[in-house]
Amino acid sequence: MEILDYTAVELATAIREGRVTAPEAMEAVFARIDDKEKDINAYVTIDRERALKAAAAVQEKIEKGELAGPLAGVPVAVKDNMCTEGMLTTCSSKILENFIPTFSAEAVVNLEKAGAVIIGKTNMDEFAMGSTTETSAYGVTRNPRNTEYVPGGSSGGSAAAVAAGECFFALGSDTGGSIRQPASFCGVVGLKPTYGTVSRYGLIAYGSSLDQIGPLTKNVTDCATVLELIASHDTKDSTSVKRQDKDFTAALIDDVKGMKIGIPKDYFGEGLDAEVKEAVLAAAKVLEEKGAVVEEFELSLVEYAIPTYYTIAAAEASSNLERFDGVKYGYRAAEYEGLHNMYKKTRSEGFGAEVKRRIMLGSFVLSSGYYDAYYLKALKVKAMIKKAFDEAFAKYDLILGPVAPTTAPRLGESLSDPLKMYLGDIYTISVNLAGLPGISLPCGKDSKGLPIGLQLIADRFQEKKLIQAAYTYEKNEKKI
Numbered sequence: 001m002e003i004l005d006y007t008a009v010e011l012a013t014a015i016r017e018g019r020v021t022a023p024e025a026m027e028a029v030f031a032r033i034d035d036k037e038k039d040i041n042a043y044v045t046i047d048r049e050r051a052l053k054a055a056a057a058v059q060e061k062i063e064k065g066e067l068a069g070p071l072a073g074v075p076v077a078v079k080d081n082m083c084t085e086g087m088l089t090t091c092s093s094k095i096l097e098n099f100i101p102t103f104s105a106e107a108v109v110n111l112e113k114a115g116a117v118i119i120g121k122t123n124m125d126e127f128a129m130g131s132t133t134e135t136s137a138y139g140v141t142r143n144p145r146n147t148e149y150v151p152g153g154s155s156g157g158s159a160a161a162v163a164a165g166e167c168f169f170a171l172g173s174d175t176g177g178s179i180r181q182p183a184s185f186c187g188v189v190g191l192k193p194t195y196g197t198v199s200r201y202g203l204i205a206y207g208s209s210l211d212q213i214g215p216l217t218k219n220v221t222d223c224a225t226v227l228e229l230i231a232s233h234d235t236k237d238s239t240s241v242k243r244q245d246k247d248f249t250a251a252l253i254d255d256v257k258g259m260k261i262g263i264p265k266d267y268f269g270e271g272l273d274a275e276v277k278e279a280v281l282a283a284a285k286v287l288e289e290k291g292a293v294v295e296e297f298e299l300s301l302v303e304y305a306i307p308t309y310y311t312i313a314a315a316e317a318s319s320n321l322e323r324f325d326g327v328k329y330g331y332r333a334a335e336y337e338g339l340h341n342m343y344k345k346t347r348s349e350g351f352g353a354e355v356k357r358r359i360m361l362g363s364f365v366l367s368s369g370y371y372d373a374y375y376l377k378a379l380k381v382k383a384m385i386k387k388a389f390d391e392a393f394a395k396y397d398l399i400l401g402p403v404a405p406t407t408a409p410r411l412g413e414s415l416s417d418p419l420k421m422y423l424g425d426i427y428t429i430s431v432n433l434a435g436l437p438g439i440s441l442p443c444g445k446d447s448k449g450l451p452i453g454l455q456l457i458a459d460r461f462q463e464k465k466l467i468q469a470a471y472t473y474e475k476n477e478k479k480i
Contacts, residue, residue, distance in 0.1 A: 026051055110232055197461075258292075304385070
């Protein structure tokens with residue numbers, strides 16, 4: 001078996017058993033990066049010397065018996081909005097082009113403690129604002145399944161790196177679908193955990209009440225394994241939750257007998273591509289034939305999710321991004337007259353068009369006279385959306401639907417029409433508004449050969465149900 005054909009868990013086993021070494025795995029990844037990266041552009045920063053040195057140090061610990069975890073020695077890619085000590089962290093923005101953090105995000109620390117080895121930082125939509133990884137200041141990322149198409153976003157670099165074999169797994173962040181949608185477009189597995197499960201310490205904030213770090217992997221087993229390692233209670237993050245049930249790999253069971261799965265009629269109406277609909281319903285059939293009870297139901301308020309999300313996310317973004325002013329760190333305009341002019345010129349030159357659009361929208365909805373009309377109203381609708389999901393989960397264990405209305409669009413198609421790009425998030429954003437966990441896994445391809453993603457959603461803290469159903473589907477999709 002070729003090194004790059006292993007899943008993350010299989011590679012760690014091979015390293016433990018002495019069939020492969022961590023430096024050999026890292027060399028194999030770099031050979032693939034050298035071959036593919038010019039076409040894909042999945043990475044913003046790659047630190048070969050550091051990665052190979054870290055791989056050798058981890059190998060030594062494994063041989064001494066000091067490291068025996070399920071991901072020890074495995075090369076991982078990290079989205080470029082998570083701080084990594086001593087390694088450039090740019091959020092794919094010119095305004096952070098020279099920012100080298102003095103600490104690492106908690107999720108990154110947890111992976112390094114477990115013996116995973118960081119390759120570098122992946123490309124993303126600037127400050128995670130976008131659905132295609134085309135708003136990056138460092139060029140677009142291309143979908144490895146077909147380089148004429150986008151990989152999705154904002155974690156498009158992470159999803160593309162996993163799909164292209166340029167890493168064994170990756171970390172992404174999900175504010176409105178930014179792990180699940182690129183996972184769907186690139187044909188990999190992506191999981192957005194319950195809000196508060198993974199510490200946001202060291203994640204450069206976009207929408208603080210919505211952001212959540214999660215894994216992008218080759219299969220469901222890897223996904224559960226990574227989540228188990230990165231989920232932790234962290235006193236440095238006030239939204240972090242203390243959970244007892246973090247043994248997610250215990251849910252890798254091929255059985256859904258008696259599980260109740262609801263399919264929202266609202267998700268299968270106008271705007272959904274026929275091939276996507278067919279593939280998702282065929283996936284539901286697989287679970288039904290394995291013993292799940294599958295039925296349709298009405299999930300209200302779907303049409304209000306997008307305006308609610310973009311009002312709240314933009315408001316939080318305008319507040320979170322005011323710290324990037326050229327004073328403390330990051331880019332500063334070369335020529336200016338006085339402090340206020342320095343702020344203006346720095347932000348004008350440093351931020352891209354999509355980020356400016358959302359800062360302006362956020363500042364508008366938070367401004368005097370509009371706060372009540374827009375922002376407060378959005379918060380009320382957010383509470384109503386959460387209530388609608390609570391009612392659904394009183395009846396169902398899981399909700400099943402598509403990840404996105406279509407497969408990956410062609411490069412350049414979405415940026416010309418931002419509203420069209422925003423509408424592409426219709427099936428994913430409610431999960432963030434309600435703080436729920438959701439998983440995307442491949443369930444087929446369209447006539448162009450592009451991957452289609454199946455989305456499963458569970459109630460808060462019910463990741464195990466998600467993993468069990470996803471694992472069962474993965475094990476049985478070819479058999480039935």
